[in-house]
Amino acid sequence: MKFISNVKLLLKITQEYVNAQFTIAFSAIFSVLLLLYSFNFTEGVWRPYVLYGFIIYAITTLYVWLTSILIKKDLTNAQQIERRTRLLGYPLVFTILAGNVFAAGYGFMLITKNKTAEYTFTVYALMTQIVIFMLSALNIFKPYVVDTFIVAMAAFIGFAIIYTVTAILVARYVTPTYAPKWMQVLGIVLLLATLTGNLFATLLGFTLIRKARNSDPSAIEKWQKTWDKILRNTMAVFGMFFIISMFSLSVVSSWTFDYDFATQNNYSALLQGPSFEYPLGTDDFGRDLFSRIVFGAQISLIVGFFSTIIPAIIGGALGAFSGYYGRHTDNIIMRSLDILYAIPGILLAIAIIAAFGANTVNLIIALSVGAIPTYARTMRANVMQIANYEFVESARALGASDSAIIFKHIVPNSLAPMIVKSTLTIGGAVISTSSLSFLGLGVEPHIPEWGNILKVGSTYLETHSYVAIFPGICIMLLVLSFNFFGDGLRDALDPKSH
Amino acid sequence: MNKKYLAFAAATTAAAVALTGCVETKSNVDKESTGDKTGDKPVIEVLGMASQEQDLNIVRDQLTKNGFDVKLNIQPDYGSYSAQKDAGNYDVVLSSWTTVTGNPDYAVRGLFKTGGDYSDTADEQIDKLIDEASTLIGDAAKEKYAELEQALVFDKAYIAPLYISKKFQGIYSADVNPDTVRLSKSRAQAWETMSFNDTAKNATETLVLHQGISSLTSLDPIKGNDGSINTLNTNMYVRLVNLSDTDEVVSEGSLSYNHAISADNQSYYFVLRDDINFAKVENNQAVDTKDLVSAEDVVFSLERAKDENSVPDHRTYSIHENIETVEIVKDITSLEAVKTAEGDTVLDVLSKQLPASIAEVVTNEADVDNAAGKYQVVKITTPTPFPQVLNYLAHQSGGIVSEAAVTAINTFDVASYDPNVNVAYGDQATVTEGATYANHLAASGPYILVQKNDYEATFVKNPAYQPGTANEPKVDKISVRFIQDNDSALSALRNGEIQVLQAVPETKLDVVNGDANLTLKTADSNAVSYLLMNPKGRDIATSLDLRKAVLYSINQDEFISYYQGNKKPAVSTVSPLVDTGLKLEADSAKVKEYLEAYKASK
Incomplete structure (x- = not known):
């Protein structure tokens, strides 16, 4: 009896197995969704490309299921995953080419025993790069591409190679x-990749340099532990992956997409419906929805980020003074903020936009003010x-x-809840931006912004539903990703769990 | 090991080179369109409303592609839009115009004549052409209007036309018989013909119609001329003549049996029916007042319609300024003496298909008896030949009101009228439910308004409106539901909450067509959308080159394809009424030429 319960426990703490189930x-x-979409019910014909997608996903599902059985068997017999089972992870890595981030992530986790935070960063940096390369590559089907396209694509390939090499090196040498020490050089190269918006590379470079210099072991350990906790939370990792992919895509879009x-x-x-030239179809003015959504991410992320960071700084400073000095300072500051708090945020934003006009800066100010309290x-x-405290x-x-x-002394020690709160409210800010644009109070209607795109789509919800569905899914996924990432961050930073 | 990497690098380079070869870059493609992109582009500020977002976007796109730097000024509602327009904060403003009277003069006089009700244009040549065209009919008129369009659009470029709209009417045909619902080019919705599929329901069920605006300007026909009352007043007050569905002036369904025009196009005769009485509301029911809608009421109504000082806030006197006299014909011999253009006597024309031939014309309403051959005949004269006056008489503001009812209410002095103290005939407060309710309306038309609130207005049938004839109203009770948003109105139509929707949005035609409960009807419309150039204070006001550059940037085909073929090309507001044969063709070469001339002149 004891032996079986041991295996159950083992299964629970073996990340590969949990990952496999997931x-x-x-x-x-996804297989089921693709299968449903692969048949055009109104016209009674199959959509061949979607059907291929379904076959790939279905095979992947079966394959992962097989590996999970093997893992279970290994754990029962040897209390650890055998090398030949780990080898089965290699083919899974290539499912990233079919867009199956989950299976690819699982494959990468399966192939090595030595799972450091650095390895995870590298793997996700690589996957981000591949996804961005593939999304950008869709522009080949357009009548023309921007002048910087070839150079940017070559750079993407270069970075992908660097990440692959780094993954091998990290798996081999980093504990x-x-x-x-020589990893510092690699770290600097990776920091350069920040220019493409690939924040996984930034994190990786930063961590590698610190570890290689080994100047403050206790800080490194704390950093390592926090990230271990976050990275063990699969949903948080995928949330982070989606956010960083979107961010990176919006950074590099100026070089690979034509405005x-x-x-x-x-x-x-x-x-027009989805096709190779227009991967997500076109809207009622014949504009490419895919390009619009990619460029729309820029505004959504910029407004979302700044309308979170500005109130965090202002509100944080006011709160710090208020909490430290107490008494009259506290009373004056907090009661004034209570008045602000009593005004519904979105109404305040609408009033500000109506008074000062609609543009990105005013949008940020409008959304920031209400979030300060x-x-x-x-x-x-x-x-x-x-x-x-004594200190x-x-x-x-x-x-x-x-x-x-x-x-x-005080502020650095009280930042953790602020960081968690920020990540959780960024999602809300993205939604507010889109809501204001949807109401016609955001940026000008022809400028791509997710709320604007959704607004056009709402007119065609019944006849050309994809115009609304795609931007809707993007808003949903981005907000969901921020929430999952925020959750992971909270779990990791929560002092009670230490 | 190194060899392997080398091979890989070589392969990648080869692949990259191959890729570079087969992909066209933007600068390759753009080579032919050489415009001076770095040069200073003329800035054009386009003003419009949020509801015209689509049109504004197409205009912006076309102007941008033709080398303008476009600034959009989008206002959320009509109020702030007209405030911006009045302040002159625009280079071009997106406007639209619907000629509700169905005649070309109305389509240009108020809009483009110096000092016109809606006009900012001041140009002697245009004024002259408008006046000349109004006196003509047939091909002569067509030629003159072509001359006007040539001057207004192509020579002076005061406006840049976009398109003519069409009408799309949605009918909940699961309940309402679509054959009984008319869709006319100009005239407002006619209610008296409408009927349920099951005619037994006409007496018991309420027919629910739709209107966007719930605040009614005035139920006095001369005190309003806008979308809030046009349909309501059209159905509450009968007129001397009506417009047919294709904009011909007819007597059918009006107060007159027949009408005749003298050969000199300056005198107009109407022989009146005796089967319409005024109705009033008592205890939420329509009651026959036994007061005949007579020639005296016609004279009273039209006299006050053309007199600017007859009521406070008179909104329609300029429409009727062409009426010189309105009188009751006293002597039957005067009808025999006047000939029409066809050579018949007026009496012959008026006598067609009457219940009894005209034996006597009477002046007093008490003496009227059509069955005994006693008729009332009204004569209207115009100072100059102006045949289009009939279109104005068919307009809502030509509705016949009760002399007794109006004089009983309008006892105040017009010059010292104070809306807080005095109550004018047709004030919406008197029919709004609540403390101010005091329904004093007297309806000469097929229906009368019982009361309204912000949600709906309820109407009942006038019991004394041509009873026993084909024009007798079919449905007893009508409710006009106020739904501001057109998309919500469409949803209401789809679940049968409203039964007729006059304006189905172009983007939702597929939805209506695909719904088995609904029937879609289409008709031509007189609604024209166009860009109006700022007449003063901006560069565009003084520079003909700049105006022409804007004009030739407009590509109407693109508008038509955006609206999936549901719009038609326009030249001016006259286009839906007179086919002048002119056409605006977009021409980038001309735009470039005019822009260069403009830049050189600066």
Whole structure:
């Protein structure tokens, strides 16, 4: 009896097995969706390309299921995953080419025993790069591509090769506590990749350099532990993957996508369904929906990011002063913010936009103002708690000034809840941006923004539903990703779980 | 090992080179369109409303592609739009016009004549052409209107036409018989013909119609001329003549049996029916007042229609300024003396298909008895030959009101009228449910308004409106539901909440066609959309080159394909009424030429 319960426990803590279950579920869902979509019920014909997609996904699902059985068997017999089972992960890596991020991620996890945070970063940086390469490559079917297209694509391939090499090196030489000195060079190269918006590469480069220099082992351990926790949460990782892919795509889109396809009307291609030239179809003005959504991500992310960071800074500062000084300062600041808090955020935003006109800057200001009080409250609560700790008192006894105490000792120790809150509210900001655009209060109607695109789609919901479905899915996925990532971050940073 | 990497690098390079060869880049494709992209582009500010977003986007796209730097000024509603327009904050403004009277003069006089109701244009040549064209009929008129269009659009470029709309009417044919629902080019919806599929329901069920605007300007026909009351007043007040579905002036369904025009096009005669009485509302029921809609009421109504000072806020006197006199014909011999253009006497024309031939014309309504050959005949004269006056008489503002009812209410002095103290005939407060309710309406038309709120207006049939004839209203009760958003109105139509929708959006035609409960009807319309150039204060006002550059940037074919063929090319607001044979062709070469001339002149 004891032996069986051991296996159950083993299965539960073996990340590969958990991952496999997860991958099976997702691949199966996608297979079913593809199967349903592969048959055109109104015209009674098959869509061949979708059908191929279904076959690939179905085979992948079966394959992953087989590996999960093998893992179970290995764990029962040898209490660990055997090498030949791990080898089965290699073919799965190539499912990234069919867009199956889940299976590819699982494959990468399966092939190595040495799973450091660096390895995960590398693998996801590689997958991000491949996905972006493939999405950009769809532009080949357009009548022409932008001048920088070839160069950018070559750079993508170059980065993909660098990531592959890094993955091999990391798997071989990096342990949870140690990285060889020469990895610093690699780290700098990877930091350069930040220019493509691939934040996985940034994280990887940063971590590698720190580890290779090995100057502050305790900080490295803390950093490592936090990321281990986040990365063990599969949904958080995929959330992060989607956010970073979208971010990177919006950064590189200027070099690989032509803005004209997103804004110039083309009356010979009105309301066309998805095809190779228009991967997501065209809208009622013949504009390519795919290009519009890609460029729309820029505005959604910029507005989402800034309308989170601005109130976080202003609200954080107000909350810190309020919590530290207390009494009258606290009363004046918090009561004023309470008044602001009493005004519904979206109404305040509508009023600001109506008064000052609709453009991106005003949109950011409008969405920021309403969010200040909640950040101030979060910060104030943390500061009030931390201000009573001994280390603050000792700092005061040593004669540190108030501002030094607040910004050097208290604020850094109360940032964790602010970070978590920010990630969770970025999603809300993205939705608010889209809502305002949907109401005609955001950016100008021809400028691609997800809310704008959705608004056009809402007119054609019954006749050409894809015009609304695709931007809708993008908004949903981005918000969902931020929420999953925020959840993972909260679990990792929560002091109670230490 | 190294060899392997080398081979791989070589293969990648080869692949990249091959790829470069087969992909066309933007600069390759763009070579022929050399425009000076770095040069300073003329800035054009386009003003419009959020509801015209699609048109604005197409205009923006076309102007941008032709080398303008376009700034959009999109206002959320009509109020802020007209505020911007009045302030002159635009280079071109997107406007639309519907000629509700169905005659070409109305389509240009108010819009483009110096000092016209809606006009900012001041050009002697245009004024002269408008006046000359109004006196003509047939081919002569067509030629003159062609001359006007040539001057207005092509020579002076005061407007840049976009398109003519069509009408799309949705009918909930599961309940309502679609054959009984008319769709006319100009005239407002006619309610008296409408009937349910099951005619037994006509007496018991309420027919639900739709209107976008719930705030009614005034139920006095001369005090309003807008979408909030046009349909309602058309059905509450009968007129001397009507417009047919194709915009011919007819007596059918009107107060007159027949009408005649004198050969000099300056006198107009109408022989009146005696089977319409005014109705009033008592206890939410329509009651026959036994007061005949008579020649006296006609004279009273038209006299006040043309007199600017007859009521406060008179909105329609300019429509009727061409009426010189309105009188009741006293002597039957005067009808025999006047000939029509065809050579018949007026009496002959008026006598066609009457219940009894005209034995006597009477002046007093008490003496009227059609069955005994006693008729009332009204004569209207115009100072100059102006045959289009009949179209104005068919307009809602030519509706006949009760002399007794109006004079009983309008007892105040017009000059010192104070809306807070005085109640004018047709004030919407008097029919709005609540404390101010005091329905004093007297309807000469097929229906009368009982009461309204923000949600709906309820109408009942006038019991004394041509009873026993084909024009007798079929349905007893009609409710006009106010739904502002057209898409919501369409949803209401689809679930039968409203039964007729006058304007189905072009983007939703497939939805209506695909619904078994609905029937879609299509007709031509007089609605024209066009760009109006700012007449003062901006470069575009003084530079003909700049205006022409805008004009030739407009590609109407693109509008038509955007609306999937549901629009027609236009030249001016006259286009739906007179086919002048002119056509606007987009021409980028001309635009470039005019823009260069404009830049050189600066």
